[in-house]
């Protein structure tokens with residue numbers, strides 16, 4: 508039996524805690540929140556398959572009617588694009604607090620101890636190993652630290668450089684997000700679709716959505732730059748003009764929070780350490796699948812830990828977890844991250860023209876947002892390539908931006924095979940260098956943004 512600490516009660520960490528405690532390990536989860544409190548007052552959707560993958564029973568009321576996303580462009584005459592309904596994949600929608608309490612309850616039932624109101628400050632490093640965590644209640648030691656502290660994890664960001672784990676996200680890796688629920692004025696007129704993503708104003712510098720539900724209208728505005736309420740007020744105003752059903756009375760939420768939108772960590776394990784969920788940047792950038800991929804990754808991590816019968820939990824044994832994650836999820840997430848880098852470059856007018864000219868169809872947009880870029884690049888895209896290139900010929904700047912994405916995805920195909928099948932220090936070092944250099948090269952920098960603005 509090993510002594511395992513889960514640092515932060517993130518989704519992936521809780522799934523690992525459930526499985527490892529059930530297998531007889533001593534598991535302690537530390538979290539800064541009070542029992543019964545949760546820092547996000549919101550409802551979110553994720554793929555049902557992830558709960559099945561984790562072997563967690565799905566409460567019936569989580570099952571939701573599938574909502575197809577509609578992209579609404581800037582021009583009033585430009586048709587909106589609704590993504591096709593997905594067959595064979597079920598969506599769950601749940602109050603985040605409820606999901607958190609459900610997972611915590613399962614972890615406790617499996618034998619894990621949950622310690623609330625504990626601020627984790629840093630890892631404890633002994634030699635080449637992560638040996639524990641420093642908290643405001645003292646230091647705690649363990650055979651393995653599972654880092655489920657989220658995007659700003661103080662464990663990950665204070666690891667020594669020789670562990671090769673990237674410490675912090677870069678500028679365009681994070682969406683600064685405002686989320687608020689306003690009343691739904693039921694007798695007001697409303698758009699034809701209920702789940703709308705607006706590519707408006709400077710929408711492509713980030714994005715905004717309005718989801719209309721029975722009880723409320725759910726507004727989300729996200730920016731790559733730090734933002735403030737006064738900067739967002741015009742966007743809220745635009746949303747309310749487009750959606751007369753959106754009232755001004757705030758029902759819940761109304762906070763700023765950050766979402767990572769980037770490729771996963773190149774290296775997410777070290778001796779005595781594994782990062783899972785947002786701590787390892789496991790989000791599908793354009794899809795918001797952070798919950799689903801955390802649940803899957805937490806399961807993969809638990810199985811890798813259980814396969815280490817000696818209980819050493821070195822980078823070598825934990826690499827099996829990272830390998831499986833990249834195979835099942837990570838490489839797909841990388842292709843979306845490359846496509847996401849297109850967003851800060853493209854203008855709202857260009858998106859509008861892509862829609863208006865039929866340059867991109869709803870199926871292609873779906874493939875794009877799912878990371879199935881091969882479909883866009885090799886499939887229908889090229890069967891209609893003549894027409895598409897003609898359209899692009901009239902938009903040379905957009906053409907060059909799109910060709911850059913296609914070329915970057917091609918370049919990534921050369922990075923992928925350098926993922927080491929076994930943890931050999933020099934191979935992992937080379938992989939991390941190649942992977943990180945690649946993403947640095949495709950990322951737009953804030954200085955480029957300034958140059959563009961000054962032109």
Ligand SMILES: Cc1cc2nc3c(=O)[nH]c(=O)nc-3n(C[C@H](O)[C@H](O)[C@H](O)COP(=O)(O)OP(=O)(O)OC[C@H]3O[C@@H](n4cnc5c(N)ncnc54)[C@H](O)[C@@H]3O)c2cc1C
Pocket residue numbers: 514515516517518519537538539540546550551552553625626627628655656657658659660661684686764765766783784785786789790795796797798799801
């Ligand atoms: C506005 C918004 C909308 C989103 N919508 C969706 C969606 O629709 N679908 C989807 O799948 N995902 C969505 N996401 C993303 C999703 O929230 C995350 O990807 C997902 O929660 C996985 O993160 P996590 O569980 O690893 O970490 P987190 O959710 O960040 O949890 C980290 C945990 O660690 C604790 N913690 C952090 N730091 C410390 C510390 N120093 N000491 C002690 N405890 C600490 C926190 O209290 C928390 O319990 C959304 C995120 C936001 C912000």
